[in-house]
Amino acid sequence: MTITNYDERIIKVNQPVPGAPNNWRRFFGFNTDAKVIGIQYIVTALIFLLLGGLLGMLIRGELITPPSDLFDPTVYNGLYTMHGTVMLFLFLFPILSGLTNLLVPPMIGAPDMAFPKLNALAFWLVPVFSIVLLTSFFVPGGPASSGWWSYPPVSIQNPLGHFLNGQMLWIVAIGLSGVSSIMGAINFVTTIITMRAPGMGFFKMPIFIWTVLAAQILQLLGLPALTGGAIMLFFDLNFGTSFFNPETGGDPVLFQHFFWFYSHPAVYVMVLPVFGIFSELFPTYSRKPLFGYKFVAVASFGITILSLVVWVHHMFYTGTPMWMRNLFMFTTMLIAVPTGVKVFAWIATLWGGNLRLNTPMLFCLGGLFNFIFGGITGVMLATVPIDIHVGNTYFVVAHFHYIIFNTIAFGIFAGIYHWFPKFTGRMFYEGLGKVHFTLTFIGATLNWLPLHWAGLLGMPRRVASYDPEFAIWNVIASIGAFMLGVASIPFILNMVSSWSRGKKSPPNPWDAIGLEWLLPSPPPHENFEDDIPTVLNEPYNYGLNKPFVVDEEFYISKALNDS
């Protein structure tokens, strides 16, 4: 299926800064260009990564010694709640929206997103809900402190009786974040379905586009459930309704269902684009076609469908009947199949390839290694007896940090490095990149590997003090956490200095195949404008001598001239 109505459909988006299309000020205003919005998202999210990381380091600072000495336990509750919320809703979702905004239009040959204004609005909601969330540090009673799950009945307590309390602001921020994500999802899905380049059928799309489509459809199906649950929680907290309040006949476990019906798929919303990044980068840096392109593509939707029916595995120890536990144990384990297909395909792609170990590839390999590890502990946790044993311990914390940081954030860093030359027009400094990778990998491993042991020995999560027998694991973990903090320095140095005065990048510095690499670096405002290439094959035929688009030479020389 192809849509070729581009001649009628050239969106003329006004540059908000008159006369200066490359003015840096465009990044600080309401701009409707997806490439500007993408960078806005990424930079905003990275700032919140620093904030979330700081909160994380405060937590590790508290936990370096067994007694609760650095903070009051109440403050500690607020710290981990805000750490989780900031990292998920202010860092991971926005940064993935940013990468998606940057990459989707050039990769499918579209001039911009389908709804540029909606896109800009979705971005500008991020600062709004960030401010709402961070304001909660300054209200009486402090920020929300019921964990990022916000399970009732803890989350419907309002002991001080103020209407403006931390938990209420938390719910409002999550709701606004949901509105922003839904706007984004509508935009991405519409763009991918209706605006692909001529010849780009579904089975010629890059895997990144496949995974974004799968992830955003998941977002559309899952997120409203959390929004529904959050509305009910909001009423319970502020208006005395009794949806989740057991004192008046409500059911607190019902909220857990609403919450996990979205928040489990949310992990896949985040990890699927990272799978896409892996699938783009492994063929490029091993100079081999992606192994099993169609299987990898379809596996994305396998994950989407299965991830909607696994949520109860978060609730094995909250009074779930046995039949339900068995059912969800089965579906959870089933999800290892499409995921395994992907892992197998990546390893087969790497096998015998001509590997180029630069920074993006190192982050990819590190991410894949960690993902296999985190995947194995995931299957362990899917088993009901093990989950009941280690549920709510540091084993779970270690598992999901292996997925969420050691896989997803690694993949995001890989993506940022890989496409940095394309969208800034400058090369990054490889040496600083390798320092960043080394510090991040060692720091992350030191941080979360030991916590598996602490968890297996029974150290509970979300408690400010612990038994001295766990001290050794926590000391190592805290050293790792501070190392991760240090790792941000080479990264920031690299990004800032190479963007301002790095070497100019050629249109295709990695010799990669893909529509975005046929554009000059940085790409012009409307990407291909009127000359949209006709796609012949999927973009992974390294060394196969299969043409990628009609008249490839024309686009290559045009990009070289325009750069």
Next chain:
Amino acid sequence: MTTTKSEVLLHTPGHVKHDGHNLTGFIIFLCSESIIFFAFFVGYGVLKITAPTWYPDGVSGIAVREPLINTIILVSSSFVIYFAERYLHKKNYWGFRIVWLVTMLMGSYFVYGQYVEWSELTFSLSSGVFGSLFYLLTGFHGLHVITGILLMGLMLIRSFIPGNYDSGEMGVESISLFWHFVDVIWIILFILIYVWQ
């Protein structure tokens, strides 16, 4: 959520035609919106079956007669709006405006009926599980009806702009779709709250 609609509304005559995208985007939005209602319905069903106390003290059921009249009016407005669209396709603008206004009036009657029903009830939002669910469901749906009426009003005003339909009837089509959506949600809601007592 309303921004999705305003994105639709921003489609002014000077713009380049991209109806296909707008309608696709709007349908995707409706699918997603229906999941919120679905979540509420599931919550209603689960609590109805499991809650230890269902109706608040002194309430044994809920009257069906007035809501049924309301339902009939809302559901028939879905057919009326279809005729409005037909008039528009045939470029009979006054026919469109009149029938469109009739739809708006039927919607407004529904909201009024809802208001009367709410004001006569003896229980409130905070009277137990049923009270909470009843006001949440009807209120959230009512908000959608009011949004629909306001959007229809906007479409009605814009129908007087010369050349408004040169680039398609996308706005009217989306609002009409939205209206059908609101109706279908109401039918499910009516069955859950009033029929399944």
